[in-house]
Amino acid sequence: MMMGTVRKLREKGILGINARNAAYILPYNNRRFYPLVDDKLKTKELALQAGVAVPELYATVEIQRQVRDLKDTLEPYSEFVIKPAKGSGGEGIILIASKRNGRFRKTNGLLLEIDDLKHHISMIIGGVFSLGGHPDKAIIEYKISHDPVFEDVTYMGVPDIRIITFLGVPVMSMIRLPSRMSDGKANLHQGAVGAGICIATGTTCSAVWHENFITEHPDTGAELLGLEIPYWNELLKIAASSYDMTGLGYQGVDLVLDKSRGPLLLELNARPGLSIQIANNAGLSGRLKLVEQQEGVRKWSVEEKISFAREQFR
Amino acid sequence: MKNTHLFLLSLVLAALGLGIFFYKAFVLNLALTPDHESQVWLVEAKLGFKADGRPVKAEMYIPQSSDSFLVMDENFVSRGYGLTTKRQDENRKAVWSIRSEEGWQTLYYRAVIRKNQTARNGKKVKKPAVFEFLLPEVEQEAVGGIIEKIKEMSADEESFIHNAFELLKLPRSDKNVLLLAGSRPTNERRVEVLLKILKKAGFAARSVQGIDLGDFVGHADIKHRIEVYSKEKKKWISYNIDTGSSRVPSGFLPWWFGEQGLTEVKGGENVIVNIGIERSQENLVKSALKNNQEASSLFLDFSLLHLPLDIQAVYRVLLLIPLGALLVVILRNVVGVKTFGTFMPVLIALAFRETELLWGIFLFTLLLSGGLMVRFYLEHLKLLLVPRLAAIVTVVVIMMVFFSIMTQKLGLDRGLSVALFPMIVLAMTIERMSIVWDELGPGDAMKQGIGTMLVASAIFLLIFHELFEHLLFVFPELLFVILAFTLLLGRYTGYRVVELYRFREFVNK
Incomplete structure (x- = not known):
C-alpha cells in the first residue's frame, strides 16, 4: 500500500521536502544570500535597484x-x-x-x-x-488595496500570488485567497484557498482548500476556476528577475496586485512550501529537472525565461 | 559524484566500525550482552605470624584460573620481603622471604576473581598418571578389604565412588573403615582415607581445598573436596566429602590441591591465615574485558574501561546520544514527525531516565502547560522577549518547588523527582512551543508538542536500553556505523511518510 503510494507520487513527479532540500535548496540557495530575503527592508532595496515595483x-x-x-x-x-x-x-x-x-x-x-x-x-x-x-x-x-478582479473570491484580506522560480524560470504558481477560516490571512495552512495558476495562460486551473480539491470559494461561493489574473506577464517578469536580484536559485516570489499601482513585489522566500503542488494538481520534479537540463539557463534574459516557461508549463 | 563520495565514506566508516566490532566481539571475545550473572569478587588472604629474628621464608598457596574462575589483578603487599611465585605440581605458590625480621608480620595477597564466561564447557583433560604407592601392611590389608567390599556392591566407577563416600559416612559399620578412620574422623582424616581407597582401587584422585565465594561475608572457611578423574567424561569430577554429591556449588573457588596446609612458614610462629571475600563493585564490563587474559590488544589498552568509574558513568549516557539523534533523524526526515528543535527530544528522553516514562510525561506535560499559561498571561502585559523568558523560567521554578513540596506533604515521594527535570530543557521547550504557537497557531504547537513527546518516549524506550548502553560502551567503534547511517540519511531524498498522507489527493484521483 505504502509502496504503491510512493510509486504513484513519483509518477506524478511530486517533490517531497527531503528532495526539495537536498536537490534544490542546498545546491542552489547559498546561505550567504538568506539575509537578503529574511529582511523585508533589504528585499525592498534590492527590488528598487532592479527596477521592480514594491509597496512604497x-x-x-x-x-x-x-x-x-x-x-x-x-x-x-x-x-x-x-x-x-x-x-x-x-x-x-x-x-x-x-x-x-x-x-x-x-x-x-x-x-x-x-x-x-x-x-x-x-x-x-x-x-x-x-x-x-x-x-x-x-x-x-504603503497599504495595498487589492485589485477588484479578486473581489468575489476573497473574504477580507489581500490575496497574494506565489510564483516558484528556479534559476529565474517561473515553474509553478498559485494565488492564495483568504477565507473566513484563515481570518483574512493568505496562508494555506491556516485555511486560505489555494488556486493553481497555469503559467502559460495566467488563468486559474484548479483549487484546493484544506488539501481537498474544490471549484467554488467556500465563503463567497464564487467560481474559482478559469479566473484570469491581470498583468500576468508583468508578474512573471518580476518573478523571473528575482533570481538576478538575490542569487537564490530556488525561491518563492510573493506578489500582490494593487488596485492603482499594479503588480508589486511583497517578499521573497528561500524555502517555499510544497503545497503549491496540491493547488496545481501537478508535481514540481519534472519541471525543475527540465529547467536544470537547459543549457546556459542562468544566463538567459528575463524574456527568454518567460517564453520558455509559458511554452513548457501549461 | 557527490553521492559516490558519500557512499564510499559511509562504507569506509561502517566497515571500520563493524570490523573493529567483530574483532572485539569474536576474536577478543568481549561480551555482546550485559550479563547479570557476571560477578566479581575481591579476595584477600592475610597471612600473619610472629617472626623470631631468624631468616623468614613464608610460603602460601594462591589460587589459579580454572574453567570456572579467572584470577586477575593479583597483588602482594609485603613490605621489605622478597617475593616470588612458583608452580609446584598442580599448584601455585607465593614465597616471601627476608634475611631477618622480628615481631608481628602481616603479608597480604589480593586478587580479583571473576566467573569465567568464555570457558568452553567439557574441556577434555588428559588422564593423569596414577602412581603405585605403598601403605603400612595393616592399612594395606584394611584398604584391600574395603575395596573388595565396595566392588561387590558396585556396578561401575560411579557407583564405586558413591559407595566409598557412603561407607565413610558411617565408619562404625565396617571394621576396616573403623580401623583406618577411627570412630569420629575429622574431615582431613576422611579425605585421607578416601584418597587411599580410591587410589588403591586405581582411580586418579586428589584432594582440593578452596573457599565458597557464595558466602561472601567477611571471613571465608577453607572447604575440602575430593576430585576423581572420570575416564568416561575425561575430566575431574569434584565431590563433596560429606554427602558424596558431585554437584559443585557455583561459588566454589579451588585454591590448592593436596592434603597439606595452606601455608608453611619457616622462621615464624603463631601462624594465622585469614581469607576475606568481598563482592567487588568493580564495573561488570571491565571484567568482561579481562575475561580473555591473553588479549592484551591495542583496542583494550585504549578503551573507555580504563577511565575512572564516575567518568565512565558519564560516557555510558553520552554514547547513547548519537543513537538517539539518529532516531530523531529517522523520525523527522523519513517519517516526518514534527518536534520542537532537533535534539530537544533527546534531552527530554535523558530527563525521563531520572523520572521514568509515564511519570515523566505527566510531569513534563503539567509543567509545560503551566509554563505556557503563564507565558500567555505575560503576553497580555506586553513584555519584551528576554524579560518574558526570564519570567517564565522563574515561574517554572516556582511551580517545581510548589509541586515538590505539595507531593511531599501528600506523601507521594515520586513528586520529588520533578526536580530532576533539567530546567534548561523545560524553559527551552516552553519557549520553542510559544514561538510555534505564535507563528503557526495552537494546532501546530500541539502537534509538535505531541510529536516531541512521542519521539522522546521512543528514544527512551528503544535507545536508552541496557543492551545499547552496554554495546556502545564496550564497542564505542559502533559510533562509526551510526555516523555512516546518519550521513546516508543526510542524502535521503525520498518522500516522508507523512507526505504520503499530505499528497494523498494525487493518488486518489
Whole structure:
C-alpha cells in the first residue's frame, strides 16, 4: 500500500521536502544570500535597484529614540501598514485604513491612539515578532488595496500570488485567497484557498482548500476556476528577475496586485512550501529537472525565461 | 559524484566500525550482552605470624584460573620481603622471604576473581598418571578389604565412588573403615582415607581445598573436596566429602590441591591465615574485558574501561546520544514527525531516565502547560522577549518547588523527582512551543508538542536500553556505523511518510 503510494507520487513527479532540500535548496540557495530575503527592508532595496515595483516605503523605525517622533513621521499618511522587517507568518502587522482627529482606524474598524502604535513599534524593535527574538526594525509602508478582479473570491484580506522560480524560470504558481477560516490571512495552512495558476495562460486551473480539491470559494461561493489574473506577464517578469536580484536559485516570489499601482513585489522566500503542488494538481520534479537540463539557463534574459516557461508549463 | 563520495565514506566508516566490532566481539571475545550473572569478587588472604629474628621464608598457596574462575589483578603487599611465585605440581605458590625480621608480620595477597564466561564447557583433560604407592601392611590389608567390599556392591566407577563416600559416612559399620578412620574422623582424616581407597582401587584422585565465594561475608572457611578423574567424561569430577554429591556449588573457588596446609612458614610462629571475600563493585564490563587474559590488544589498552568509574558513568549516557539523534533523524526526515528543535527530544528522553516514562510525561506535560499559561498571561502585559523568558523560567521554578513540596506533604515521594527535570530543557521547550504557537497557531504547537513527546518516549524506550548502553560502551567503534547511517540519511531524498498522507489527493484521483 505504502509502496504503491510512493510509486504513484513519483509518477506524478511530486517533490517531497527531503528532495526539495537536498536537490534544490542546498545546491542552489547559498546561505550567504538568506539575509537578503529574511529582511523585508533589504528585499525592498534590492527590488528598487532592479527596477521592480514594491509597496512604497514611507519610513523605518530602527531605534527607540525614533519612536518619540512617530506622530511627525506619520503626519503625511492616512493609510499605511506597520510591519516588522524580519517577521514571519503575518505576525505583528497593523493595517491602518484612515486617520481621524489624531486617531487611527484599523481596517477591521478598531480605533487606535498614537500611543498604541508607539508601543507596537517598540515591541517590533524589541524583537517580539522576529524569529528567535532578534532585535528588529519596523517598516511603515504603503497599504495595498487589492485589485477588484479578486473581489468575489476573497473574504477580507489581500490575496497574494506565489510564483516558484528556479534559476529565474517561473515553474509553478498559485494565488492564495483568504477565507473566513484563515481570518483574512493568505496562508494555506491556516485555511486560505489555494488556486493553481497555469503559467502559460495566467488563468486559474484548479483549487484546493484544506488539501481537498474544490471549484467554488467556500465563503463567497464564487467560481474559482478559469479566473484570469491581470498583468500576468508583468508578474512573471518580476518573478523571473528575482533570481538576478538575490542569487537564490530556488525561491518563492510573493506578489500582490494593487488596485492603482499594479503588480508589486511583497517578499521573497528561500524555502517555499510544497503545497503549491496540491493547488496545481501537478508535481514540481519534472519541471525543475527540465529547467536544470537547459543549457546556459542562468544566463538567459528575463524574456527568454518567460517564453520558455509559458511554452513548457501549461 | 557527490553521492559516490558519500557512499564510499559511509562504507569506509561502517566497515571500520563493524570490523573493529567483530574483532572485539569474536576474536577478543568481549561480551555482546550485559550479563547479570557476571560477578566479581575481591579476595584477600592475610597471612600473619610472629617472626623470631631468624631468616623468614613464608610460603602460601594462591589460587589459579580454572574453567570456572579467572584470577586477575593479583597483588602482594609485603613490605621489605622478597617475593616470588612458583608452580609446584598442580599448584601455585607465593614465597616471601627476608634475611631477618622480628615481631608481628602481616603479608597480604589480593586478587580479583571473576566467573569465567568464555570457558568452553567439557574441556577434555588428559588422564593423569596414577602412581603405585605403598601403605603400612595393616592399612594395606584394611584398604584391600574395603575395596573388595565396595566392588561387590558396585556396578561401575560411579557407583564405586558413591559407595566409598557412603561407607565413610558411617565408619562404625565396617571394621576396616573403623580401623583406618577411627570412630569420629575429622574431615582431613576422611579425605585421607578416601584418597587411599580410591587410589588403591586405581582411580586418579586428589584432594582440593578452596573457599565458597557464595558466602561472601567477611571471613571465608577453607572447604575440602575430593576430585576423581572420570575416564568416561575425561575430566575431574569434584565431590563433596560429606554427602558424596558431585554437584559443585557455583561459588566454589579451588585454591590448592593436596592434603597439606595452606601455608608453611619457616622462621615464624603463631601462624594465622585469614581469607576475606568481598563482592567487588568493580564495573561488570571491565571484567568482561579481562575475561580473555591473553588479549592484551591495542583496542583494550585504549578503551573507555580504563577511565575512572564516575567518568565512565558519564560516557555510558553520552554514547547513547548519537543513537538517539539518529532516531530523531529517522523520525523527522523519513517519517516526518514534527518536534520542537532537533535534539530537544533527546534531552527530554535523558530527563525521563531520572523520572521514568509515564511519570515523566505527566510531569513534563503539567509543567509545560503551566509554563505556557503563564507565558500567555505575560503576553497580555506586553513584555519584551528576554524579560518574558526570564519570567517564565522563574515561574517554572516556582511551580517545581510548589509541586515538590505539595507531593511531599501528600506523601507521594515520586513528586520529588520533578526536580530532576533539567530546567534548561523545560524553559527551552516552553519557549520553542510559544514561538510555534505564535507563528503557526495552537494546532501546530500541539502537534509538535505531541510529536516531541512521542519521539522522546521512543528514544527512551528503544535507545536508552541496557543492551545499547552496554554495546556502545564496550564497542564505542559502533559510533562509526551510526555516523555512516546518519550521513546516508543526510542524502535521503525520498518522500516522508507523512507526505504520503499530505499528497494523498494525487493518488486518489
